[in-house]
Amino acid sequence: MSMEVRHVMGHVAIAVHEDASFAEIVSTLRRFAVGAVTVIDRDRRPVGIVSEDDLLLKEIGTARGGLLPLTRERRTERRKSAAVTAGDLMTSPAIVVTPGTPVRDAAEKMHASHVKQLPVIDPVTGRVCGTLHQSDVLRVFExxxxxxxxxxxxxxxxxxxxxxxxxxxxxxxxxxxxxxxxxxxxxxxxxxxxxxxxxxxxxxxxxxxxxxxxxxxxxxxx
The missing domain is CATH 3.30.1340.30 (Histidine-containing Protein; Chain: A;)
Incomplete structure (x- = not known):
């Protein structure tokens, strides 16, 4: 039988609400030593992800490549560089897995989406119930x-x-x-x-x- 996410996941849901401030997001990332955090709505359902890369846009600002064509990616970067809440900073929708997702499938999702962690949701309520990190996936080799x-x-x-x-x-x-x-x-x-x-x-x-x-x-x- 294939190992499932439930066998290796972390049961701490590392998340912030949509109205969380920039400072709150940074504090959460530092507290849990992670590179991204799940953004949840009032019902604790994941609606997006904010990563360290999103936060770095605040430091870079709009000065980067100011004369370059305003592509869709540049518009997104400008919006995020001006954002002050998780809801405005996040990349949406959130890519999620459930406790019953095979670990191999979760690993493929991580690789395809270039992310290092995934929120785990309850398949019935849709609420976040944990987090799956790349290091958790590697536990199958132990x-x-x-x-x-x-x-x-x-x-x-x-x-x-x-x-x-x-x-x-x-x-x-x-x-x-x-x-x-x-x-x-x-x-x-x-x-x-x-x-x-x-x-x-x-x-x-x-x-x-x-x-x-x-x-x-x-x-x-x-």
Missing amino acids: RPLGELHDEIVALVRDQLGLDPGALAFDVVGGVVTITGEAMADDVERLVRAVRRVDGVVAVVPEVETRPRGEAAVYPPVY
């Missing part, structure tokens, strides 16, 4: 080796329909070395499936193929 091994065995048996007794999985530092025997056309999907297990860094297949019995050592798959 899973106990026994837990990781058991999940791989279950995956091979229940999802791939292969006999785990014909294979051995040696897990060291997140690198899974697979030995034993398998049909040649099963090796590729075996490696692909194991690689997607949360906490696996790489897979090294050293599997003998059947029925010919000829050893076929495959290169590492990352």
